[in-house]
Amino acid sequence: MPLSKESLDSLLSVVARFVKERLVTLEASVAENDRVPDAVIDEMKEMGLFGMSIPEEHGGLGLTMEEEVLVAFELGRTSPVFRSALGTNNGIGSQAIIMFGTDEQKRRYLPRLANGDIIGSFALTEPEAGSDAGSVRTTARRDGDGYVINGTKRFITNAPKAGVFSVFARTDVNVPGAKGISAFLVPAGLPGIEIGQPEKKMGQHGTYVSDVVFTDVRVGRDALLGGVEGQGFKAAMQVLDRGRLHISAVCVGVANRLIADSVAYANQRKQFGRPISDFQLIQAMLADSYAETLAARSMVLDTARRRDKGDDVNVDASACKMFAS
Numbered sequence: 137m138p139l140s141k142e143s144l145d146s147l148l149s150v151v152a153r154f155v156k157e158r159l160v161t162l163e164a165s166v167a168e169n170d171r172v173p174d175a176v177i178d179e180m181k182e183m184g185l186f187g188m189s190i191p192e193e194h195g196g197l198g199l200t201m202e203e204e205v206l207v208a209f210e211l212g213r214t215s216p217v218f219r220s221a222l223g224t225n226n227g228i229g230s231q232a233i234i235m236f237g238t239d240e241q242k243r244r245y246l247p248r249l250a251n252g253d254i255i256g257s258f259a260l261t262e263p264e265a266g267s268d269a270g271s272v273r274t275t276a277r278r279d280g281d282g283y284v285i286n287g288t289k290r291f292i293t294n295a296p297k298a299g300v301f302s303v304f305a306r307t308d309v310n311v312p313g314a315k316g317i318s319a320f321l322v323p324a325g326l327p328g329i330e331i332g333q334p335e336k337k338m339g340q341h342g343t344y345v346s347d348v349v350f351t352d353v354r355v356g357r358d359a360l361l362g363g364v365e366g367q368g369f370k371a372a373m374q375v376l377d378r379g380r381l382h383i384s385a386v387c388v389g390v391a392n393r394l395i396a397d398s399v400a401y402a403n404q405r406k407q408f409g410r411p412i413s414d415f416q417l418i419q420a421m422l423a424d425s426y427a428e429t430l431a432a433r434s435m436v437l438d439t440a441r442r443r444d445k446g447d448d449v450n451v452d453a454s455a456c457k458m459f460a461s
């Protein structure tokens with residue numbers, strides 16, 4: 137159910153104020169210390185931001201896609217690091233469970249993901265499987281009543297803080313490509329799971345991306361997402377569709393912030409005896425940026441609305457991400 141207009145306006149203004157008054161002031165220190173303070177994480181939990189996209193019956197806010205992108209426009213107006221802290225719980229770390237999980241899997245994980253007690257991570261990419269995600273080599277071999285997982289996952293966001301991984305692994309090595317892949321919900325503390333050192337990144341200091349190595353990790357049959365083999369690739373692609381729209385909206389927010397900062401700077405910086413905003417070339421660049429950002433915002437909102445109606449937005453979500461980012 138969509139929120140009432142008053143509830144949505146109130147949520148958006150609370151988030152906008154939190155971004156402006158709290159998060160923006162912390163940007164430099166978070167980048168310097170490579171860490172979002174725990175107090176800020178706790179405030180985001182209290183606001184319900186870890187469970188924006190998780191259904192209300194499982195403890196989340198149950199936002200529609202349109203409502204979620206409106207919140208993401210606001211969250212984008214600061215360093216994306218803050219959004220990343222709660223991003224996987226709202227997106228790639230929870231959506232597979234929401235879309236494909238059994239009732240028992242939903243009950244076990246969603247309430248704790250929604251309140252931020254645990255962090256969900258999405259483990260698809262491997263050293264040899266990036267864009268070609270259907271070529272994953274990680275295996276989940278049937279063993280008695282469960283499975284044994286072996287393989288290496290790469291660039292896994294929030295892995296060092298994760299409580300549960302959605303792991304994509306090949307259950308049938310005789311079926312090549314996407315069809316042989318299944319998804320598993322794997323608690324992070326199981327024996328045989330090793331988290332690599334966080335990668336050194338060019339930006340987004342304060343977010344963590346690591347390898348996750350699985351060596352003979354035993355899981356029960358109840359770890360198989362939805363209780364069905366061979367659905368993993370389909371699940372991953374549907375989760376990523378949603379994630380693409382969310383990231384597109386964050387990019388729109390970032391662009392709005394950059395335009396606001398650029399206008400402020402152009403008004404303040406003087407050369408040749410006047411503010412550089414007086415020069416037509418500067419004005420034209422700002423106008424181009426504004427128009428492109430409005431186009432991105434319109435694409436994202438339209439695609440989110442159509443997704444809420446049940447349309448297949450697979451191609452358009454990718455187009456949004458390409459354009460907005």
Ligand SMILES: Cc1cc2nc3c(=O)[nH]c(=O)nc-3n(C[C@H](O)[C@H](O)[C@H](O)COP(=O)(O)OP(=O)(O)OC[C@H]3O[C@@H](n4cnc5c(N)ncnc54)[C@H](O)[C@@H]3O)c2cc1C
Nearest residue numbers: 228257258259260261265266267268290291292293294345
């Ligand atoms: C910050 C960050 C966070 C991430 N978080 C996660 C996560 O949480 N979970 C997860 O599973 N993965 C995650 N990833 C991995 C991400 O999904 C992969 O980086 C992505 O799929 C690309 O794979 P690759 O890096 O191996 O690049 P490659 O696939 O090797 O691509 C290299 C280059 O080749 C180009 N290329 C590839 N195929 C084609 C083609 N068919 N035609 C033309 N050009 C092509 C690409 O565009 C790119 O320029 C993350 C990555 C980053 C950088």
